[in-house]
Amino acid sequence: MKRYLSLAALLIAAPVSAAELPKPLATGMVNPxxxxxxxxxxxxxxxxxxxxxxxxxxxxxxENGKAVPFVKDLDDPKGIALFQNWLFVTDKTKVLRINRQTGKSDVFAAAKAFPVEPKFLNDVVVDPENGLVYVSDSGAKGSGGAVYRINQKGGVSLVVDEKKLPGLNTPNGLTLDGSSHLILADFGAGTLHRIKLVDGSNEKIAEGMDGADGLTWDYYGRLFVSSWKTGKLFVIPRPGDKPVLVAEGFKSAADTCLDATGKFILVPDMKGGTLNAVLAQVPGAPVDDTALPLKTEVAFPDLKWTGWNPETASGRPNPLRPLVLTHAGDGSNRVFVGTQHGVIHVFPNDQKATETKVFLDIQDRVKYNDNTNEEGFLGMAFHPKFKTNGEVFVFYTPKKENKVNVVSRFKLSKDDPTKLDPASEEQIIRFENKLFWNHDGGTVLFGPDGYLYVIHGDGGAANDPQENGQNLGVLYGKILRLDVDNKADGKNYAIPKDNPFVDKKGARPEIWAYGIRNIWRMSFDRKTGKLWAGEVGQNLYEEINIIEKGGNYGWNIRESLHPFGAKGVGPRKDLIDPIWEYHHNVGKSITGGGVYRGKALPELEGHYLYADYVTSKIWALKYDETAKRVTANRTIKDPEKPVLSFGEDEQGEMYFLIVAANGKGIYRFVKQ
Structure with missing residues (x-):
C-alpha cells in the first residue's frame, strides 16, 4: 500500500458496484x-x-490517459513505493532506488545483500516515519518465501520466513499496520497475516482470499485487498470484519494504492493492461462525505472582553485564548466563556451583546505560557443544581506548583451573587507527580446521572512511557466519575457505588474508563446521554469514541484501530475500538465537539461536530446506533483557523472557539 497526501490528480471515476468497472484511466500497458x-x-x-x-x-x-516512460531498461519491476524524493522498486532479485526528479536509478539492495539470495522480490512498502523499507520475496513454487527489512544504508535483515510463519506459501502484498506492525498477503494460501516488527511474531487475520495481492488502507481505517487470481477487489471495513466484495471483472487485479484525492483505489489490471480507479467505499454501507450547505461566521461580533488587552504591559501580543463555552442550565440564557489564562466571562446570549462581565478571575493561581500551551485553565462545569447551590467546578494547572493539575469547586460570592468568589476555592482532586507538561486533558462535565466526569491525559511525552493508559492503579490516561455532593475516606468527593472498578483489587475506584492518550474535549449528547470523545493520536491516527462504563480504549497498545508499539495488539473483545478514525494525511490533532441538538439548523440534527486543530477542517459526523456505523462525515466551510474547542448554549446551539488577536474568538454555524 502506498498512500500520500497530494493535489488532486486528473481522475474521473464513477461509483462502482461489485458487478461493474469504470472506464480505465490508462490502457495499453504490458503487464502493469x-x-x-x-x-x-x-x-x-x-x-x-x-x-x-x-x-x-x-x-x-x-499523463492525459497515456503511459509515458519514466525509467526504461528494467527487467521485471514489480512493487513500487515512495519515500521523500525516492521511488523504491523491486526488480527480480534486487531493489532499485530511483530519484523521482531526475529518473536516475541505482541498486539500493543487491541480491547478495540478502541473508538468503531472493528468488522473486515482489511487493515493497516504506515506513514514512523512519524510512525503513520492507520487501516480500515470493519464493518459488510455494516455498522459500520471506519478508525482509532494509535500512537506509541498504542493510538487509529477515522479518519472517517459513520458520517464523509456518505454512507461509507465497508472500506478496505488504502494508504497514500502524508503525509497529506489518500486514502480509499470502498469494498462495489466500490469507492475511499481521506481523509484529520487533520480533516477527504473527497472527492470521483473514483467509479465503485466493490470490491475495495488493493491500491499501484508505484514510478511515478500511483495508482494501485485491485478488490477482479472481480479478476482484475486496474491503475489510474494520479490523476483524470479514472481507466485502467491492468490484470484480478485472482480468488480474494487481498491487493497489490510494489516489491523490483519497477517494479512489487505483488498481492495475495486469493481464488487461489497464489502470483503473474504484470508489473507496463499502458497498451497502456508504459514508456521505459531501459538503453541507453551511458556513461559519463570527458570533457576538461586537463583544468586548472586560479586562482583556491584546497587548501585555511590556508590549507583547496577548491573544485571547477562549477554551470553554457553556451555560449555567439555570434558565438565565447566559453564555459563559473560560479563557486559558484563568478568567471566566459571562454575557447575555444575544448576538448584539457588547460587553462581558467577569464571572471569575483566578489568573493569580493559573499557570499558562505559550511554551507549555496544554496547561492552564482547561475546563469548567456548572453543577446541575447551580441555580440553588451556586457551585461551579474548574480544571486548571496551578501556577506555583510543578506539573500538577487540580479540579476545584467555586461558589457564588455572598457579597455579589453575579460572580464566583475566588476565595471560596475547595480543591476536589489533584493530579500530582506528572513527569511532563503535556497531555493534561482537562474536560470536566456533569453527566445525566448528576456525577462529575473528569478526563486527564496519560501524563505526557510520547508513547506513554510510563504505560499509564493501561494501568488501573493510576489516574492518568483515564476518565473519572466522582460524587461531588458527598465526601468519604478523607477526600472531598465520594465514589459512586456503581463505578466499574470499585471492587477490583489495585484499581482506583474513581475510574470510569481507561486506555486514554489525551482526549481533547468530550461532551454528553443532551438527547441520548451518550458520552462522546475526540482522542488525539500519536503517530498516524485521530479517533472518535463513544465512552462506555468500564471501557478500555486501547492506548498504549492500540492507536485507534491499529496496534501500537512493541506490545501492540490487534482487535480484542476487551478493547473498544473507535467509531471513526482518520489518518494524519487528513489532519493531525482532533478537537472533539458535540452532538448538535439545536433548532436553528435542522440539517445538523444528531450530527457530531468536530474539527482538526492542525488543518482547521470541520466536519459533521452521523452515527447509526442500530447499524453501529458512521453514515456521514460531511465537511463544513471553515474559517481556516485552528479550532480550540466547541461549546453549546442553553438552547443547544453549537459554537467553536479560536485564538483571537482581535478578540473575535467565538464562531457559529449558519446557512450558506
Whole structure:
C-alpha cells in the first residue's frame, strides 16, 4: 500500500458496484503491476513487459490517459513505493532506488545483500516515519518465501520466513499496520497475516482470499485487498470484519494504492493492461462525505472582553485564548466563556451583546505560557443544581506548583451573587507527580446521572512511557466519575457505588474508563446521554469514541484501530475500538465537539461536530446506533483557523472557539 497526501490528480471515476468497472484511466500497458502516487499527484506504475525478458520493463507515469516512460531498461519491476524524493522498486532479485526528479536509478539492495539470495522480490512498502523499507520475496513454487527489512544504508535483515510463519506459501502484498506492525498477503494460501516488527511474531487475520495481492488502507481505517487470481477487489471495513466484495471483472487485479484525492483505489489490471480507479467505499454501507450547505461566521461580533488587552504591559501580543463555552442550565440564557489564562466571562446570549462581565478571575493561581500551551485553565462545569447551590467546578494547572493539575469547586460570592468568589476555592482532586507538561486533558462535565466526569491525559511525552493508559492503579490516561455532593475516606468527593472498578483489587475506584492518550474535549449528547470523545493520536491516527462504563480504549497498545508499539495488539473483545478514525494525511490533532441538538439548523440534527486543530477542517459526523456505523462525515466551510474547542448554549446551539488577536474568538454555524 502506498498512500500520500497530494493535489488532486486528473481522475474521473464513477461509483462502482461489485458487478461493474469504470472506464480505465490508462490502457495499453504490458503487464502493469504496481502503482504509487507522488506528492504532486503524479501517478507512477511499474510495467513488467514480457515475463522473464530482461530489459523491457519500465516505470511509467500516467499523463492525459497515456503511459509515458519514466525509467526504461528494467527487467521485471514489480512493487513500487515512495519515500521523500525516492521511488523504491523491486526488480527480480534486487531493489532499485530511483530519484523521482531526475529518473536516475541505482541498486539500493543487491541480491547478495540478502541473508538468503531472493528468488522473486515482489511487493515493497516504506515506513514514512523512519524510512525503513520492507520487501516480500515470493519464493518459488510455494516455498522459500520471506519478508525482509532494509535500512537506509541498504542493510538487509529477515522479518519472517517459513520458520517464523509456518505454512507461509507465497508472500506478496505488504502494508504497514500502524508503525509497529506489518500486514502480509499470502498469494498462495489466500490469507492475511499481521506481523509484529520487533520480533516477527504473527497472527492470521483473514483467509479465503485466493490470490491475495495488493493491500491499501484508505484514510478511515478500511483495508482494501485485491485478488490477482479472481480479478476482484475486496474491503475489510474494520479490523476483524470479514472481507466485502467491492468490484470484480478485472482480468488480474494487481498491487493497489490510494489516489491523490483519497477517494479512489487505483488498481492495475495486469493481464488487461489497464489502470483503473474504484470508489473507496463499502458497498451497502456508504459514508456521505459531501459538503453541507453551511458556513461559519463570527458570533457576538461586537463583544468586548472586560479586562482583556491584546497587548501585555511590556508590549507583547496577548491573544485571547477562549477554551470553554457553556451555560449555567439555570434558565438565565447566559453564555459563559473560560479563557486559558484563568478568567471566566459571562454575557447575555444575544448576538448584539457588547460587553462581558467577569464571572471569575483566578489568573493569580493559573499557570499558562505559550511554551507549555496544554496547561492552564482547561475546563469548567456548572453543577446541575447551580441555580440553588451556586457551585461551579474548574480544571486548571496551578501556577506555583510543578506539573500538577487540580479540579476545584467555586461558589457564588455572598457579597455579589453575579460572580464566583475566588476565595471560596475547595480543591476536589489533584493530579500530582506528572513527569511532563503535556497531555493534561482537562474536560470536566456533569453527566445525566448528576456525577462529575473528569478526563486527564496519560501524563505526557510520547508513547506513554510510563504505560499509564493501561494501568488501573493510576489516574492518568483515564476518565473519572466522582460524587461531588458527598465526601468519604478523607477526600472531598465520594465514589459512586456503581463505578466499574470499585471492587477490583489495585484499581482506583474513581475510574470510569481507561486506555486514554489525551482526549481533547468530550461532551454528553443532551438527547441520548451518550458520552462522546475526540482522542488525539500519536503517530498516524485521530479517533472518535463513544465512552462506555468500564471501557478500555486501547492506548498504549492500540492507536485507534491499529496496534501500537512493541506490545501492540490487534482487535480484542476487551478493547473498544473507535467509531471513526482518520489518518494524519487528513489532519493531525482532533478537537472533539458535540452532538448538535439545536433548532436553528435542522440539517445538523444528531450530527457530531468536530474539527482538526492542525488543518482547521470541520466536519459533521452521523452515527447509526442500530447499524453501529458512521453514515456521514460531511465537511463544513471553515474559517481556516485552528479550532480550540466547541461549546453549546442553553438552547443547544453549537459554537467553536479560536485564538483571537482581535478578540473575535467565538464562531457559529449558519446557512450558506
Amino acid at each position: 503491476e504496481s502503482v504509487v502516487v507522488g506528492p504532486d499527484g503524479k501517478i507512477y506504475v511499474t510495467v513488467i513487459g514480457e515475463f522473464d525478458k530482461d530489459g523491457d520493463g519500465a516505470v511509467v507515469t500516467i
